[in-house]
Structure formats: C-alpha cells, structure tokens
Amino acid sequence: MGDFITTASTSALPKYDVLIVGAGIAGSSLAHALANLPPRSSQSPLRIALLERSLAEPDRIVGELLQPSGRASLAKLGLESCTEGIDAAPVHGYCVCESQLGGDDVGKKPRTVHIPYNNSDKGRSFHHGKFIMALRAKALEAKNVDVVEATVNTLIECNDTGSVIGVKATRAGGEQMEVYAELVVIADGCFSNFRSKVMGKAGAKATTKSYFVGAVLEDAELPIPDHGTVVLTKGYGPVLFYRIGERDTRMLVDVKAPLPSDLSAHILQNVLPQMPPSLHQSMHAALSTQRLRRMPNSFLPPVKQGTSQTKEGVLLLGDAWNMRHPLTGGGMTVALNDVVMVRDMISEVHDLSDWREVRDVLHRWHWARKPLASTINILSVALYDLFEADDENLAVLREGCFKYFERGGECVSGPVAILSGMAPSPWLLFTHFFSVAFYSIWVLFTHARLVPGGEKPMYAVPTVDMYPELAVKSVRVFYTACVVFLPLIWSEIRWWAPASAE
Structure with missing residues (x-):
C-alpha cells in the first residue's frame, strides 16, 4: 500500500516521476492510473507524489452526478468499485418539469417530459466527499504512490530553462518542504492557484453567469424516482434535484449574480411556489434548518497546452484547465475521460523529463479529447x-x-x-x-x-x-x-x- 507521509523531512522525499497537485476527482484517479501502468521496458513503475491541502472528507455541492460515459471511464481506470459502498443512487435519466405557475389560470396543467437514458445506460449520484475518499483510498493502495497532506505555495522552476521541476509546500504544522518530479500535474480544481502561472498570456479567463445554491432534502419525493429532475421556472433559472443517498436528495437552485442578500427568502418566495407540490415540505424543512451552500457556474474553454507561451514541465488537468456549466452534470465525465487519455499517452513516453515527448502528448490529447x-x-x-x-x-x-x-x-x-x-x-x-x-x-x-x-x-x-x-x-x-x-x-x-x- 502507498505511503501517507506525515512527518518525513524534506530530504527524505525522493524525486518522483510525476507529482500531482490536488487529490480530487482528476488528481486521485490519475495517481491510481499512472501507478498501475505496466513498467516501461526495464524501468521500475512510475513513482507518484499526490499532494492535497486537506485529506479530510470534502463537503461540496457539485461533483455528485456521474453520467454513463463517466462510469465507463471509471471502469477503464479500474475504479468502478468507487461508486459501491458509498450509498450511491442509480440515475436512469431525466425528468424536465414546467413551472407550477405555468398556465393554471387558463386550465393548463404544468407539463412533464420523461427523458430516459438509452438501452441499459445508467448513471450514479452520490455525496461528493464519499466518492472522493473512495478514489483516494484506491490511490493509496499502490505501493508507488506517496500521499502528502500539504498546501502547495509555489512552483519551482529550473534556473536555466525556466521549466517547472517541482513545488514548494507547507505542511499543516508549518514545516516547509520541496518536492521534485520529472512532470508536474496541476489538478487543484476550479479555484486553481496556478492556472495563470502555467498558461501565461495564452490562458483564457473563466466567466460566471450565475451560481448554484445547494441544500440537501430529506425523504424528498421526485416526480420520477431515480431520475434527475430539472424544473424550468418563470423569471428565474432552472432548479435541479437528484438523489445522492437512500434518503438524501440534492437541490441546486440557479441564482443569477448579484446574489440576493437573503438566499433562503429568495428561494421561499420566488422559487418554491413553482416547484412540484411533492417537494414543498422537504424544501421548507431544508431551508429552515440548513446553511445554504453556493458555487459559481463557470465556463472556461480549454486552451492548448505545451506551446511556447505556456510553462514547460507542467500540465493542467480537470477544472483547473477546463470548466463547463454544471447543469448537465458533465464535469466528472470530461475529467475521467481526460485521465484515461493522459494515462494511455503517458505510457508511450520514454522520458518524462524530455519536454518534446510530453509536448507531443499534450498536442495529441488536446485534439483527441475534443469529440467528448x-x-x-x-x-x-x-x-x-x-x-x-x-x-x-x-x-x-x-x-x-x-x-x-x-x-x-x-x-x-x-x-x-x-x-x-x-x-x-x-x-x-x-x-x-x-x-x-x-x-x-x-x-x-x-x-x-x-x-x-x-x-x-x-x-x-x-x-x-x-x-x-x-x-x-x-x-x-x-x-x-x-x-x-x-x-x-x-x-x-x-x-x-x-x-x-x-
């Protein structure tokens, strides 16, 4: 089993083949994937360092719905068991509902349309933190993965070439450390601290149209069981519901910026009356007892990496590089598909310190991922x-x-x-x-x-x-x-x- 480093000194840390910053969806799955690659010719298996600011179970309101294609990528990575034993719920498709204010005054009932997945396709939804912990556990199973709980502060660059050769980080107790690797992967999520440093002037800027305000409903009754529900409101953004456990249902309310000063009052007055009646009681209970969470709905187009305008020795992965609106629940699907491709392409690289080889991988990956x-x-x-x-x-x-x-x-x-x-x-x-x-x-x-x-x-x-x-x-x-x-x-x-x- 891999090492969970807690007290080792800086000098005790070896130089790694790959250093991954961020143990979220992309980072944890990539660590597991690269650690289990067959050894390259006569070389030993890749040595992986996985750095994460906090290894406690995260509590977020996104990254909870995995589309069928994402499940297929999990299977390719040998991680399909990560959706088991975490109270995950099956997802068989979607239900799109019209606002309850839709035309009742002229005798029209609100419409509902059923959009099931094709054939035997099935998604999964779950508590984000439980899924993350399952992925981290799989990464720790590999003998050649070291998991380090530390906050990465800066990238270390070679004095001669300017390429990234490692990171400086701080442990929870304040101990400073340096970790070096042939290749550094930044997967620190949508609020990445290193995106602009890696991409330089070539980088795009994320745009945010609205926010998702989230709560967990208890024992909610959805219009169609085991289906993601989208309610189209009048005058406000869509509202999403999907089950994330046996009794828990996630509610995500789209709220445009600038956000109202009292989010609970906004939802109670303007949004709740438009929801299906079966959800009113559980929504009232959640809004009166829970602290509402919010996340920006950002869009960040994928700019090509590995050019003369971007840093050498490092690549961005996951939401640190490319984001889309979470309405369709496609973020994890894109990230896991990217991990599959990066794993397969890195397996062909003979020397990870040779940037020409890695740059070719980044070019091929950029275009190979485009269809999905x-x-x-x-x-x-x-x-x-x-x-x-x-x-x-x-x-x-x-x-x-x-x-x-x-x-x-x-x-x-x-x-x-x-x-x-x-x-x-x-x-x-x-x-x-x-x-x-x-x-x-x-x-x-x-x-x-x-x-x-x-x-x-x-x-x-x-x-x-x-x-x-x-x-x-x-x-x-x-x-x-x-x-x-x-x-x-x-x-x-x-x-x-x-x-x-x-």
Whole structure:
C-alpha cells in the first residue's frame, strides 16, 4: 500500500516521476492510473507524489452526478468499485418539469417530459466527499504512490530553462518542504492557484453567469424516482434535484449574480411556489434548518497546452484547465475521460523529463479529447441559455425544446445520448440544436399560444394575418439560436497555437 507521509523531512522525499497537485476527482484517479501502468521496458513503475491541502472528507455541492460515459471511464481506470459502498443512487435519466405557475389560470396543467437514458445506460449520484475518499483510498493502495497532506505555495522552476521541476509546500504544522518530479500535474480544481502561472498570456479567463445554491432534502419525493429532475421556472433559472443517498436528495437552485442578500427568502418566495407540490415540505424543512451552500457556474474553454507561451514541465488537468456549466452534470465525465487519455499517452513516453515527448502528448490529447469534451462543454452552456430563457426569443426556443422532447423517439434518444456522453459528437449536437431552433419556429406558426386581452386570457392558433409579424419574429429567434450556439463552437476550436508559437 502507498505511503501517507506525515512527518518525513524534506530530504527524505525522493524525486518522483510525476507529482500531482490536488487529490480530487482528476488528481486521485490519475495517481491510481499512472501507478498501475505496466513498467516501461526495464524501468521500475512510475513513482507518484499526490499532494492535497486537506485529506479530510470534502463537503461540496457539485461533483455528485456521474453520467454513463463517466462510469465507463471509471471502469477503464479500474475504479468502478468507487461508486459501491458509498450509498450511491442509480440515475436512469431525466425528468424536465414546467413551472407550477405555468398556465393554471387558463386550465393548463404544468407539463412533464420523461427523458430516459438509452438501452441499459445508467448513471450514479452520490455525496461528493464519499466518492472522493473512495478514489483516494484506491490511490493509496499502490505501493508507488506517496500521499502528502500539504498546501502547495509555489512552483519551482529550473534556473536555466525556466521549466517547472517541482513545488514548494507547507505542511499543516508549518514545516516547509520541496518536492521534485520529472512532470508536474496541476489538478487543484476550479479555484486553481496556478492556472495563470502555467498558461501565461495564452490562458483564457473563466466567466460566471450565475451560481448554484445547494441544500440537501430529506425523504424528498421526485416526480420520477431515480431520475434527475430539472424544473424550468418563470423569471428565474432552472432548479435541479437528484438523489445522492437512500434518503438524501440534492437541490441546486440557479441564482443569477448579484446574489440576493437573503438566499433562503429568495428561494421561499420566488422559487418554491413553482416547484412540484411533492417537494414543498422537504424544501421548507431544508431551508429552515440548513446553511445554504453556493458555487459559481463557470465556463472556461480549454486552451492548448505545451506551446511556447505556456510553462514547460507542467500540465493542467480537470477544472483547473477546463470548466463547463454544471447543469448537465458533465464535469466528472470530461475529467475521467481526460485521465484515461493522459494515462494511455503517458505510457508511450520514454522520458518524462524530455519536454518534446510530453509536448507531443499534450498536442495529441488536446485534439483527441475534443469529440467528448467539446460536445459536453457546448451542450452545458447552450442548454442553460435555453432553460433560463431571460428574453422573448429564448423563451420561444425553450418552448420549442420542450415540445421537441415531447415528440419522443430520436428527439429524445439523440439528445440524451449526447447528454450522457455516450454519443461524443459536436456535429450531432449541432444537428439537434438547430433542429430544435427550426422546430421552435414551426411551433410559433402552428401551435396555440396565449392571446392577451379580454376578460380571461385564452389560447389560440395564429391566423394568416399574424404571419408577417411571426416571420419577423422567426428571424429573430433563429438569430438568437446562432448567437447562443456558434460562439460556443468557436470557443472550442479557436484555442490552437499558431505555427510560430510551437
């Protein structure tokens, strides 16, 4: 079993093959993966150092839902047992619900659409901390992994080349230490302290549109058991529910910045009345007894690493490098897929201190991950823009998306295959997104809509005399769809290094 170093002096620490900063999803799984690689020719197995600020069980409100593709990556890494024995709940798909304020005054009941995973695909949801501890335990099982509880302060650079050769860190007791390695991996999460240092001027900046405010509901009754539930509210962002234990259900409320001073009051007054009645009691109990947690919903496009503008000897992994909106629960799926690819490509490197070899790995990895990572990244933000629908044109697209799902068949199986990561295809995503856009326009012309005026609002199908106005509106709707989707495509393809930077 690997060592959990607690009191060793700086001189007692050997030079490692790989040093990983951050024992979260990406860091812990990579430590296990690299430690269990077959020895390279006549060389010994890789020596791994895994540094983490605190090895106590973390308490976070994200990183709790693992899509089917993420489970497949866990299996490839030999980590599928990490979702066992932690009170994990099965996830069989999604349920999208309309706000309870949706049209009751004209006799319309709120709509619900069922979006099951295809075939035997199944996800898992769990308490984040329990899953992290299971991953760390697997990393510790390897004899060639040393786990060090210490806060990394700075990167150590070679005086001659400027490449990163190690880190300076501080233990809990204040002891200073230096750890050296042929390759340093930074996996310290969304609030990375080293992102800008590694990427330099080439780095992108994370953007935050809103926050998820989280609580745990006890004995909540979801509209469809063992399904993630998304409630589309009127005037506010979407609300997510998914079970993370036998009795626990995670609630995530999307709240735009700037945040209200009293989050509980905001949710009670504006959000709770729009939720399915079966959730009201458990929501009231949670909001009156728990401290609400919040996390920024950030988007950070993946900038190519290993160029002349980025640091040598080090690479970024996980949320330290690439983030997407957590609405679709795709973060762990992307991270674990990245770990699988990095493990396989590093196994081909003969000398980890040879930056030319490592740089080739970073180039191949950057493009090999695109089908899955780009699909999930783009979907997460595009779907959020549709679901939060803060203007009239987005509202038309949201209505079209709901009705598109109601058609069933390929209109459900295709999008859910993309969402689950089982169909990693930006082109398939493009096809379905613009199918929704054109279907939304067709719905605009052919379906009944609320007509204001009179003593009581009523629904009516548009008449021919309304077509010119609707034609103009349809152009605006299609333009809005392009404004939502095309910049996201560009964010995924623009971050290559020009020839002069290689």
